[in-house]
Amino acid sequence: MSGVHELRLVVTAEDYDAALRFYRDVLGMPERAAYEAEGGHVTILEAGVATLEITDPRHAAYIDEVEVGRRVAGHIRVALKVDDSAAATIDATLAGAALIAPPTLTPWGDRNARLDAPAGLQLTLFSEA
Numbered sequence: 001m002s003g004v005h006e007l008r009l010v011v012t013a014e015d016y017d018a019a020l021r022f023y024r025d026v027l028g029m030p031e032r033a034a035y036e037a038e039g040g041h042v043t044i045l046e047a048g049v050a051t052l053e054i055t056d057p058r059h060a061a062y063i064d065e066v067e068v069g070r071r072v073a074g075h076i077r078v079a080l081k082v083d084d085s086a087a088a089t090i091d092a093t094l095a096g097a098a099l100i101a102p103p104t105l106t107p108w109g110d111r112n113a114r115l116d117a118p119a120g121l122q123l124t125l126f127s128e129a
Contacts, residue, residue: 007050009078013119016041018096022118026095027080027088047080067112067124068101078117079124088125089113097123105129 013019020043023029029045036042055063064071082088085103092115093099100114100122112126 007052008044009050011119011121015118019118022092022095022097026091027082053079066106067104067114072100072114073122077122077124079126082125082127085111085113085125085127088127089115092117092123092125 011019023045024031024043029047032044032046034041034043060073060077061071064073089099089103096118098116100116103111103113103125106112106126109129110126111129112124115123115125117123
């Protein structure tokens with residue numbers, strides 16, 4: 001059996017242009033490729049290293065408590081490592097993301113912020129403290 005070589009999170013965005021501007025231009029995810037077919041569009045953005053983090057409900061609730069103070073995430077939350085979570089949070093909110101919780105120092109030494117972002121994604125923006 002062959003191993004997995006790439007993880008791709010595929011998001012359907014009702015406002016494709018706004019989502020593309022947010023993730024590419026505001027958060028700085030470089031464009032790898034873009035295609036158009038049958039009048040529809042897709043753009044593949046680079047996100048550095050990709051991992052699949054699997055958690056049980058108790059741990060997910062713990063992370064929500066640490067980052068936000070209450071349970072808020074659904075079964076999928078996207079976490080993006082950035083250079084400076086405070087600056088990235090400001091940029092993201094100015095570009096239309098809704099702040100759920102500002103950057104907070106976690107017990108494991110990261111500074112994590114939580115946002116509701118374009119395309120219906122709940123984001124954790126995190127950086128080393």
